[in-house]
Amino acid sequence: MSYSSDLKTEATETKLNRRCCILAELAALIHSAGSIDLGGRRLFGVTFVNENEAVIRHIQRLLRKFNDKLPIRTTMHEQKRHRVLYTSVLPCEEAGALLSAVGVLVCREDGYGFDFSFPGKLLRKPCCRKSFLRGVFLGCGSVSDIRKGYQTDLVFHQEEFARRMTDFLAEESIPSSVTKRRSHYVVYIKDSAGIERLLSAAGAGSGVLDIENQKFIRELTNNANRAVNCDTANTMRTVNASARQCAAIEKLERCRVLPELNESLRRAAEVRMEYRDASLDELCLYCGDGVTKSGMNHRLRRLIAIADSVTEEGD
Numbered sequence: 453m454s455y456s457s458d459l460k461t462e463a464t465e466t467k468l469n470r471r472c473c474i475l476a477e478l479a480a481l482i483h484s485a486g487s488i489d490l491g492g493r494r495l496f497g498v499t500f501v502n503e504n505e506a507v508i509r510h511i512q513r514l515l516r517k518f519n520d521k522l523p524i525r526t527t528m529h530e531q532k533r534h535r536v537l538y539t540s541v542l543p544c545e546e547a548g549a550l551l552s553a554v555g556v557l558v559c560r561e562d563g564y565g566f567d568f569s570f571p572g573k574l575l576r577k578p579c580c581r582k583s584f585l586r587g588v589f590l591g592c593g594s595v596s597d598i599r600k601g602y603q604t605d606l607v608f609h610q611e612e613f614a615r616r617m618t619d620f621l622a623e624e625s626i627p628s629s630v631t632k633r634r635s636h637y638v639v640y641i642k643d644s645a646g647i648e649r650l651l652s653a654a655g656a657g658s659g660v661l662d663i664e665n666q667k668f669i670r671e672l673t674n675n676a677n678r679a680v681n682c683d684t685a686n687t688m689r690t691v692n693a694s695a696r697q698c699a700a701i702e703k704l705e706r707c708r709v710l711p712e713l714n715e716s717l718r719r720a721a722e723v724r725m726e727y728r729d730a731s732l733d734e735l736c737l738y739c740g741d742g743v744t745k746s747g748m749n750h751r752l753r754r755l756i757a758i759a760d761s762v763t764e765e766g767d
């Protein structure tokens with residue numbers, strides 16, 4: 453199963469209780485994964501399509517909670533190693549009542565009409581807004597593998613619906629944008645905190661944990677890289693300083709000044725030439741006369757200063 457599919461299966465384990473929320477979720481599923489069936493004699497049905505078996509079972513549970521007498525039929529189609537499941541509420545009075553309850557079927561004086569606009573009326577309470585987000589996620593959502601990057605898409609047929617969806621997401625502090633992809637309108641979310649809010653509302657908690665985990669790993673990697681860069685910079689500084697010191701000592705040797713210097717300076721020059729890659733701490737150790745780090749630093753500076761003061765033939 454894909455990453456998205458696992459998260460959807462997890463989201464279907466959410467308990468369904470309140471009738472207001474069941475309607476909001478069914479509305480989301482009808483708009484994102486449903487189509488209306490015309491049965492004649494003013495009877496209507498609705499068919500939901502999804503690739504995930506758990507989502508199909510979840511839709512059936514929602515439908516039974518709405519009305520346990522709804523005639524439901526499920527079928528399966530294989531398309532090139534690709535399995536698609538359909539679950540239908542056959543055309544009947546009760547199915548019409550469901551479509552009216554979610555605002556899709558509208559009774560008018562001159563007959564019936566359909567309204568596929570955004571069902572804002574059903575989304576006034578926080579509990580229903582959460583259920584609606586779950587329905588949309590289950591119906592038309594996909595989450596890219598968190599380890600490869602943050603992106604969640606919600607795919608719709610109608611541009612107007614997609615635009616209203618981004619407004620709704622913005623109200624829930626989930627920033628998103630709309631783009632056209634072939635004949636569809638895709639609402640996409642790239643903000644990791646936004647994706648976390650959506651998944652958390654939908655009941656896909658493991659997705660939230662994956663994002664948190666991924667952030668933690670990235671932070672660790674960044675810190676480790678910083679530490680390595682810092683080490684490299686220190687090493688470069690040591691190498692540059694050593695090169696300068698060695699050049700000075702070589703000059704003092706050439707000009708026969710070195711034997712004239714005192715014991716501590718000569719000793720420092722000796723270990724510096726012998727251990728060119730050593731740090732100050734290490735030089736103190738090799739020097740063996742109890743010199744401190746600042747003492748060693750002072751000796752090396754003295755050597756450079758003396759070398760600078762000596763005029764070499766050809767200077």
Ligand SMILES: [Zn+2]
Binds near residue numbers: 472474577578579580
């Ligand atoms: Zn509710």
